[in-house]
Amino acid sequence: MIDRRTFLALTGTALILPRASLAADITPKAVFHDPDAPAIGNPKGDVTLVEFFDYQCPYCKSNHPVIEQVMKEDGNLRVVMKDWPIFGAPSVYASQLVLGAQSMGKYDTALEALMATKGKLSNAQIDSVLSAAGVDPKQAMAGYKANRKQIDALLIRNDGQAVAIGLQGTPAYIIGRDVYPGAVDADTLRDAIKKARAS
Template structure:
């Protein structure tokens, strides 16, 4: 595990090294940026005393298989805030899925879109993403229109998420930040519980 105090202490030095040409600015991996981005969807208890941040991709099989574990722990804890950070690294369909899910946030249907896409299997096509959302009650055209209406903010969020992931040194999805530690890869419920407990006590 990577000690959060370590990587956040290094933020001032390392962030200048991780610049995406599209964004034109250095990554911000300060605690405020990582845990409290106002554009990033948050699940669970909005006033929770511990925040879990998840970097994920809708085509990542480990993200999808581990999603019920995170949900289980979030629901049983009751005082956990979960911030979802789209990091679409598996190609164009991943970007499309993120755009529509974040667009669905503007329709009040983010969690519906998230759950539907996380329940899919394997790689996705745009047509599969559309049909999955439609079956769940999210009109893909409305979600796309919502994304386009708020495109600057959503694209900015996706850029920030990517910059942060690179600057922190994440190697792929899923990756979780809880309290002082980074947990790369899928983690079991007991590991999450212990991490939350340690963060709560620190």
């Protein structure tokens, strides 16, 4: 876990690094309230949990039910999903389709369908999983292409933030000003949310 002081120190450091090598804004506002980053749970929640994830990451997928459990228990939790597709081309493709599915009103459906998969994915498997969930991959891709500039910029920002914060992989969670790398259990999340709410 990275504590508040370290996170804020990283934030300060980011401001003095060359923008060419670190085109990232990691102020709390940028990380927690990017208007283009999808949020699930309570959109007006008093605590925000940010998750950096990849659809091919086994720990992201195995830990997703824990996030959902805590989110359902806590009616004031807002969860910001930060796609960080670092496991190869299928990860990028999955992010493009799921973010593109927002234009169809099916972001949550696409997210849940791919998070329920096991292991590595191919583009064909991604299409099949989404189709079975009622999300047309062609329409989702059309949604991505229609909003390509915005979605690509979001993915670049997510990557820049992850690197600037010092994340080593997925999943990684930020609650309050603390960073929790790797899978976390429900009690750890509850404690972190309580701490953030108290501050």
